[in-house]
Amino acid sequence: MAARETGLARTVPLAALVLFGAMTGLGPFSMSVHLPGLPDMADDLRTSQPSIQLTMTACVVGIAMGQLIAGPISDAAGRRRPLLAAMALYAAASAGCALMWSVPALAALRCAQGIFAGFGMTIARAAIRDLAEGQHLVRLFARMAIISGLTPILAPNLGGALLAVTDWRGVFVVLALLGVVLAGASTVSIRESLPPARRVPLRPVATYRTYRTIAGDRSFLTAALIVGLAYGAMFSYVSSSSFVLTDAYGVSKTQFGLLFALNALGFMGGSQVGAALSARFGSLGALARSLPTATFGSVLIMVGAATHLAALVIAALWFTVASIGMCMPVASAEAMRSQSANAGTASGLLGLIQFALGGPVGPIAGAFGSASALPLGATMCVLLCAACVLCARSASGPRSTAATAATARPQ
Numbered sequence: 086m087a088a089r090e091t092g093l094a095r096t097v098p099l100a101a102l103v104l105f106g107a108m109t110g111l112g113p114f115s116m117s118v119h120l121p122g123l124p125d126m127a128d129d130l131r132t133s134q135p136s137i138q139l140t141m142t143a144c145v146v147g148i149a150m151g152q153l154i155a156g157p158i159s160d161a162a163g164r165r166r167p168l169l170a171a172m173a174l175y176a177a178a179s180a181g182c183a184l185m186w187s188v189p190a191l192a193a194l195r196c197a198q199g200i201f202a203g204f205g206m207t208i209a210r211a212a213i214r215d216l217a218e219g220q221h222l223v224r225l226f227a228r229m230a231i232i233s234g235l236t237p238i239l240a241p242n243l244g245g246a247l248l249a250v251t252d253w254r255g256v257f258v259v260l261a262l263l264g265v266v267l268a269g270a271s272t273v274s275i276r277e278s279l280p281p282a283r284r285v286p287l288r289p290v291a292t293y294r295t296y297r298t299i300a301g302d303r304s305f306l307t308a309a310l311i312v313g314l315a316y317g318a319m320f321s322y323v324s325s326s327s328f329v330l331t332d333a334y335g336v337s338k339t340q341f342g343l344l345f346a347l348n349a350l351g352f353m354g355g356s357q358v359g360a361a362l363s364a365r366f367g368s369l370g371a372l373a374r375s376l377p378t379a380t381f382g383s384v385l386i387m388v389g390a391a392t393h394l395a396a397l398v399i400a401a402l403w404f405t406v407a408s409i410g411m412c413m414p415v416a417s418a419e420a421m422r423s424q425s426a427n428a429g430t431a432s433g434l435l436g437l438i439q440f441a442l443g444g445p446v447g448p449i450a451g452a453f454g455s456a457s458a459l460p461l462g463a464t465m466c467v468l469l470c471a472a473c474v475l476c477a478r479s480a481s482g483p484r485s486t487a488a489t490a491a492t493a494r495p496q
Contacts, residue, residue: 097213097216097217097225098274100270100273100274101274101275101276102225102228102229102232103232104209104267104270104271104274104275105209105210105212105213105229105232105275106209106228106229106230106231106232106233107232107233107267108168108205108206108208108209108267109205109206109209109210109229109232109233110232110233110234110235110236111175111202111205111206111267112148112199112202112203112205112206112440113233113236113240114236114239114240115144115148115179115198115199115202115260116141116144116145116148116199117236117240117241117244118240118241118243118244118247118256118259118260119244119253119256119257120141120240120241120244121241121244121245121248122244122248122252122253122256123137123138123141123253125248125252125253126140126253129252129253130186130187130188130191132188136188137188139188139192140188140191140192140195141195143192143193143195143196143199144195144196144198144199144202145199145440145444146196146199147195147196147197147198147199147200147202147203148199148200148202148203148206148436148440149199149203149436149437149440149441150196150199150200150203151171151199151200151201151202151203151204151206151207152203152204152206152207152432152433152436152437152440153203153433153434153436153437154200154203154204154433155167155171155203155204155207155208155429155433156207156211156427156429156430156431156432156433156434157285157287157292157295157429157430157433158287158429159207159208159211159279159429160211160279160284160285160287160427160428160429160430161284161285161286161287162284162287163277163278163279163281163284164208164211164212164215164275164277164278164279164429165271165275165276165277165278167204167208168204168205168208168209168212168271168275169268169271169272171201171204171205171208172201172205172264172267172268172271173264173265173268174197174201175198175201175202175204175205175264175267176260176261176262176263176264176265176268177261177264178194178195178197178198178201179198179257179258179260179261179263179264180257180258180261181194181197182194182195182198182257182260183254183255183257183258183261184254198260201264203436205267206436207429207432207433207436208429208432209229210226210417210421210428210432210435210436211279211428211429211431211432212275212278212279213225213226213229214421214424214425214428214431214432215278215279215425215428216278218422218425219422220363220364222418222421222422223359223360223363223364223368223414223415223418224360224364225418226360226414226415226417226418227356227357227359227360227414227415228356229414230352230353230356230410230413230414231353231356231357234349234350234352234353234356234410235349235353241345242342243259244256247259279428279429283426285426285427292430295427295430296430296434299424299427299430299431299434300434302423302424303479304419304420304422304423304479305420305421305423305424305431305434305435307475307476307478307479308368308416308417308419308420308479309416309420309434309435309438309439310438310442310472310475311372311376311412311416311472311475311476312413312416312417312420312435312438312439312443313438313439313441313442313443314442314443314468314469314471314472314475315376315379315409315412315413315416315443315468315469315472316413316439316440316442316443316444317442317443317444317446317468318379318383318405318409318464318465318468318469318472319352319406319409319413319443320443320444320446321446321449321450321461321464321465321468322348322402322405322406322461322465324450324451325450325451325455325460325461326341326345326402326461327341327345328451328455329455329457329458329461330344330398330399330458331455332455332456333390333455333456333457333458334395334398334399334458335395336395336399344399344402344403347403348402348403348406348407349406351403351404351406351407351410352406352407352409352410353410354407354410355375355406355407355408355409355410355411356410356411356413356414358375358407358410358411359371359375359410359411359412359413359414359415360414360415362374362375362411362415363415363418368415368416368418368419368422369419369476369479369480371411371412371415372412372415372416372419372476373476373477373480375408375411375412375415376408376412376469376472376473376476377473378408378411379405379408379409379411379412379469380466380469380470380473382401382402382404382405382408383401383405383462383463383465383466383469384462384466385397385400385401385404385405385462386398386401386402386405386458386461386462386465386466387458387459387462387463387466388401389401389458389462390457390458390459390462391459398458398462401462402458405465409469412472417435420435421435446464446468449464450463450464450465
C-alpha cells in the first residue's frame, strides 16, 4: 500500500534522516575502521594475519545474515523496537570484542556485531520506504547517501587516529560507544513508521514465501542486481585503489588520503545529481544515463593505465566513483518502490544481494597485482557493463513504462 494512500507520507525529520544514513553506513564502517590495527591484533592474539582476517570475514557474514533476519522481524514487530534493541546489542558485541583473547571468540562476536549492524541497515531503508514513495523516496535515499558516503572517508582515518592514542581494543570500545550513541539518539529522534494494521505475522513458511515472491518480482530483482554490481565496482575501487595509486603511480599516503576524500565527496555529490535525473526522467531513465556514464569512466581508467597517464587515471577514478554515486541510491529506491507491503523483508533481501554479489567480486582486481590500474578499470568496466545490460533489458520490459512514470511523477 502506498504511503500516500495510507496517509503516512510526511517529511522525515532531519535528525531521523541523519541517523538512518549513519545506520546504512554502519556495516561498512564496522568492517573498515579497525583495518589499520589488524597487524597489532595478530601480534597481541599470537596468531597469523590470515587467521585474524577471518574476523573481518565473520563481520561480513554477520552483516549479510543480519539483513536477512531483520527484514521479516521488522515487518512483524515494527521498526523502532527492533532497531533500538539492535543498536544496544551492537554496542554490547563491540564491547565484548575489546575483551576477547582468542580468535574464535573474537570472530564469533564480530559476527554478532555484523548481525546487529545489518539490522540497522535493513530497518533504516524499510522505515524510509514506510514514509515515502516515488520521487520523494529517491530524494531521501540520495540524502542518506550523503551521510553513508562519509564512511570511506572517516573509517580508515579514524582507525589510524585512534591507534595513535590507544590499541586495537580501544577501537572496539569506540565502536561500543558509537552503538550507545545511536541507540540513545534513536530513542529520542526516531518514531515508529509501521502501524500495527500494516504489520505481517512472523511465520517461517510465510516468510520464505514472501522472500520467494519478492525475488520473483522482475523490477525488484533487476534493480537489486544493479545495486549489487555497482557496489562491486565501488568495492573494487575501495579495496584496490590505495595499492594501485601508491605502487604504480607514486602517490604518497597523504596524497592518497586527499584523493580518497575527494572521490567520496564525488560519490556524495553524484547521489544528488542522480536524484535530479530521476525527477526529470524517472528512475529507469536516470539509470539509463548514469550507468553508461560510469562505464565510460571505467574505460577512461583503462586508457589512462595503458598510456601511463597518472593524471587521467586519477581523474577517471573520480569521474567513475561520482557516476556510481548517481546510480546506487536511484537503483535502491527503484528496488523498494513496489515493496511497501513487505518493506522490511525487501530491504533485507536487497542488502543481502548487495553484499553477496558486490563483496566477493570486488577484490578480483587485487588478485592481478598493483603494477597498473588496468585490472581495476577492467573489473569495474565488466561489472558496470553487466549493470547496463540489466538496465537496458528492464527498460524494454512490459513494466518499465509504468515504473518510470511512477517514479517521475511529482510528489
